[in-house]
Amino acid sequence: FTFLFTIEYFLRLSCVGRPFKYATSFFGIVDLLAILPTYFSIFIPGSQYMLVIRVLRVLRIFRVLKLVQYLTEARVLMQALRASLRKIIVFLFVVLVLVIIFGSMMYFIEGGENGFTSIPRSIYWAIVTLTTVGYGDISPKTNFGQTLAALIMIIGYGIIAIPTGIVTSEITMAARKKISTQACRVCSAEGHDVDAKCCKYCGEKL
Helix, strand or coil: CHHHHHHHHHHHHHHCCCHHHHHCCHHHHHHHHHHHHHHHHHHCCCCHHHHHHHHHHHHHHHHHCCCHHHHHHHHHHHHHHHHCHHHHHHHHHHHHHHHHHHHHHHHHHHCHHHCCCCHHHHHHHHHHHHCCCCCCCCCCCCHHHHHHHHHHHHHHHHHHHHHHHHHHHHHHHHHHCCECCCCCCCCCCCCCECCCCECCCCCCEC
């Protein structure tokens, strides 16, 4: 089957107008990863474990079976994640600053005698508490420390909802845009409008 997949891969490259565009696309990379492990196992000893990568070929079933509905939903999700990436990065940076501040405060409040032996260990406790995981391996003993811990827990509950709201908002906005799953035969670009007649990237008729 690897030989047939190899022939198919090169036939695809020869049929599209821009072979490099297809080769660097998602499904182009999937096709390449589906055939490379077999050749690696032949020429490179000990690389047989890479054959498991061929399971990526299963992703092609979405196109073979024309499961357009699932492709559309997956594309909406990917667009939402890409659109919310910067916001989530800013959010994670704010969380990082908070855990450093809270961890440092707890280190000075509790001290080494209560298990907060260093600032990094205190930051670890702040992360565990802020994310509401609560392992319980370290816990504050003083009243002031317990008050701060309670405040961090309350903030943690509010923080958990923020990335969910960001992604949900982007998914809602992306779902309003009706996108076709048709790929351009010249540049292999996807993401065209449903009523599009020409490719918005190269101008070729769809």
